[in-house]
Amino acid sequence: MHVTKRLKPILVISLAKQAHYITLTTPTRRLAEVNNFIEVQNRLKKMATQQLIAENKEGAEIHHGADICKQKCHELLVELNLPKGLLPLNDIAEMGYNSSTGFLWLKQSKRYEHKFQGIGRTVAYETELTAFAENRRMRKVSGVKSQQLLMWVKIAEMSIEEPGKVKFTSVAGLSMSFPVSAFELEEKDHK
Template sequence: MSTQSLIESQREGAEVSYGADICKEQSMTLLEGIHLPKGLLPLAAIEEVGYNRATGFVWLKQKKSTTHVFKAIGKTVSYGPEVTAFVEDRRMKRMTGVKSREFLIWVSISDMYIDDPESKRITFKTPAGIGRSFPVSAFQAEEEEEEEEEKPEAKEGDGK
């Protein structure tokens, strides 16, 4: 089943939001609600977010693929025009649209989870089951950095 047909099959009963600002807010709220770091999906130009609570299916649509470097761990991640996953507490599984650069190749990420909240580590797995763990803080710190960068922009329009 293609990503688009999977999204269409999950639309009935889903909460769907449109527009960059509300979609960014919805993606942050979703991550917070399932106890994953808010910096995991650093997507600025999201056009649509859908969440079917009954099945746990989530989708995010953006105009084009984007690439983000998680500086704290030195990893480059690519997010496709459509990112989908089934979510539950501390876990995103059967993901599509997310790839990590490992040496010279792009590797699909199919699962991300925090098994033990006390360990403060998040694990990412490929469809082949190969996984790597990183500190959760690597994803929270970038979110905090982005918030700091956004503050000066907000002051530009106040005439000072």
Template sequence: MALVAEEVKARAEVYHGDELCKEKSQLLLKEVGLPNGLLPLQDIEECGYDRETGFVWLKQKKSRTHKFEQIGKLVSYGTEVTAYVEQNKIKRLSGVKAKELFVWIGLSEICVDDPPTGKITFKTPTGLFRSYPVSAFEVEEKVKEVKENKEVHVKETVEVKETNLEEKKRRGMLI
């Protein structure tokens, strides 16, 4: 079942592959003022963004259930997630459900009040809603951590090599 028409794909930014799609979806969320951990999808095959209309889609190999630990909520992401994004808001959301007691309820809208430290509100098509702290949906950026660790490792390696050189010079091993 293809939810995205070819004419939409033709004018959109389209990406393929899990790693690139995760990166692009997190960047988009940050760009529109939403927490970067809002879409914890895995095995993403395709994602796209039509900047003109705000239409976004993500396709993953299989449905996924994720528990947001800070709030203790289970959220189910279907194989295709679509929405329209604008600043601090996701509208006309499809493919996402939250578990409330024993029932899975479809979500239709997500908005952030007073970003970035405020509340994030999830709404259903029937008008029901729940609000939580934005921080419950943020994840640390692993790319920065890896880069910083590499820089520290390189710095330590250079310092060790310089120390070894100085030691050899002191002992008269190097001229």
């Protein structure tokens, strides 16, 4: 009689070119390990965002306070030929823009969800948003997600490639275009 030892299945999660091995044991332990992994990854992302902001702060125009940040954000979007309603944030604590690198960051006190009525989509803006901005385009966007059916999709790029259309590209490379008019400021956003 030959007895073999039963091996535990292993879940491999690959992020940022690093493989993380989580041994699957009991469902409770498995959930705890996965949650711990997600928490570590979120901390690493936050540290990377803070490092990116620190690297681009020198030479940047930085503003503090909700009213001035909102005004400067709208002015920048107009300067970049993007619709002002693309970032409908009301509670911005800090806004910075480095014109030499095109790096833009926005910090707000809490996560904000906005439903764009013209297209029927909900977009979530995290507490820290970053992007590299240029004429008619924001690339390497972080902190913006769009709800598609039952899941949230991270937005990596927003651009105007054809007249009258705003194109959103996800981190997976999938894209959708919507009319620019859907991103004009609504009357309640002016307040």
